[in-house]
Amino acid sequence: MDAAAQQRLDAYFSGIGDILAHPLRRESFAIYAMGLLGEAERKSIEPLAARACPDPTRVQAAHQSLQHFISNAHWDDHAVRRYAARYAIAAMAEHAPISAWIIDDTGFLKKGEHSVGVQRQYTGSAGKITNCQIGISLSVATRYHHVPIDFELYLPRSWADDPARRREARIPASVQYKSRIDLALGMIERAVREGIPGDIVLADPFYGNAHDFRETVRLLGLDYAVGIEAPTKVLLLSGSDPERCTPVSVGELGRRLGRRAFRRIAWREGTGRTLSSRFALRRVRVANRDGIPIAHHEPVWLLIEWLDGERQPTKFALTTLPARMSRKEIVRIYKERYRTEKVYEELKGELGLDHFEGRRFPGWHHHVTVALSCYAFVVAERARHFPPSAERTRFPEPFPLAA
Incomplete structure (x- = not known):
């Protein structure tokens, strides 16, 4: 020094x-x-x-x-x-x-x-x-x-x-x-x-799977972007009445979307290469086991990643980042976890x-x-x-x- x-x-x-x-x-x-x-x-x-x-x-x-x-x-x-x-x-x-x-x-x-x-x-x-x-x-x-x-x-x-x-x-x-x-x-x-x-x-x-972790973060006035596992069930928000739909696991939802729903996004310059993968983003409500009707749960983004060389999507995340935010910016922020x-x-x-x-x-x-x-x-x-x-x-x- x-x-x-x-x-x-x-x-x-x-x-x-x-x-x-x-x-x-x-x-x-x-x-x-x-x-x-x-x-x-x-x-x-x-x-x-x-x-x-x-x-x-x-x-x-x-x-x-x-x-x-x-x-x-x-x-x-x-x-x-x-x-x-x-x-x-x-x-x-x-x-x-x-x-x-x-x-x-x-x-x-x-x-x-x-x-x-x-x-x-x-x-x-x-x-x-x-x-x-x-x-x-x-x-x-x-x-x-x-x-x-x-x-x-x-x-x-x-x-x-x-x-x-x-x-x-x-x-x-x-x-x-x-x-x-x-x-x-x-x-x-x-x-x-x-x-x-x-x-x-x-x-x-490990933390994102816990709905009490996610909900407490929100009660403290913060957004979250957390990983979840494939069995987590969500309700896809679309033009149909959400109360008439059946929740589906995020793994199954990713498979149903198919490859054409995923777009390649680069989020950071790595050592010697640009880091990128294919992502899909969908608006959902999570089927928490908290006794509260799913229709009353907060709408969030479901981020699905399909890694190169994999036969199906394998990584999933939930985030409360604003709906107006671009897909690329959401991916970039979530990937900051590498730090x-x-x-x-x-x-x-x-x-x-x-x-x-x-x-x-x-x-x-x-x-x-x-x-x-x-x-x-x-x-x-x-x-x-x-x-x-x-x-x-x-x-x-x-x-x-x-x-």
Whole structure:
């Protein structure tokens, strides 16, 4: 980093330090954050302490100090994350407004049974059921940049309902079992309450299949564009009386439309090629199992994608984006969900998100908070140095401005 960037980093850490209040916490946060931003291959507490301590005889003491800061010290994760989010958003918004909020989850592969929240469960990170923790994230994005602003650890009932495990992992009494859907909605509600800008929530079918997720997003004043699975039933809105029609699965509806109903749409320039596929868009009402007549459900767009090489449509989404919006713009916005893949790639590959070796609930959240704060600073620097006019420039390193 140049001198100006270093000054911005110092001021940024100073702002976080004001939240932490205690001098030792300020110092520990800075040491830990610089370790995550640095080039160490392994970014768990012990090697970070060793790299930060020039005196070999003091390494053990430095390790214990960082261990206490991350695993045991009481400081407000959400206040630090809120500060980091607003810092990055201010830089991003100079080029384009925050438009999308992206909900997703990722796995933290583990060995053993003692890391808080770990059990055998499915994670897309491994593409299978494996021993892991699951973290749910909320990221916000403009058309050009993105930043993760919040994270929650999913506690299965095997942890949330086990008093001995709760004591061992120091899970607060206020933390009870919540589904991944509820954790995601909690982050969205918190972001709305804190005035984070945004218009539309993007999510994959795990969240999009849940009608309570979609309805809560709408009650919070946001649009959504969410994946759904083929068995989801909808009522196609046409000139006929909708109450006399029978709901049909979106998979069957896609097959009935046939190839001629699908148009090729390009949504983004990828690495070496233009990303495109064939889409159909239809106005529907969803047959939710909520006891409310389908005629009273909100009309939404059903987006159907027919991938090249497939014999039938295989991807489906629902969105409340305005009817006046063009098909191409709807596709482009929905496909912005790819940004969460970049978030996980960079958080894990560059900032050691999945390197934490502690077992306790507070430690996991403190570690994630520092990683999110580092990411927010780097995103703000990217927005300053690489404005949209330079977005096609290719850089060899994922984090060209990392310390």
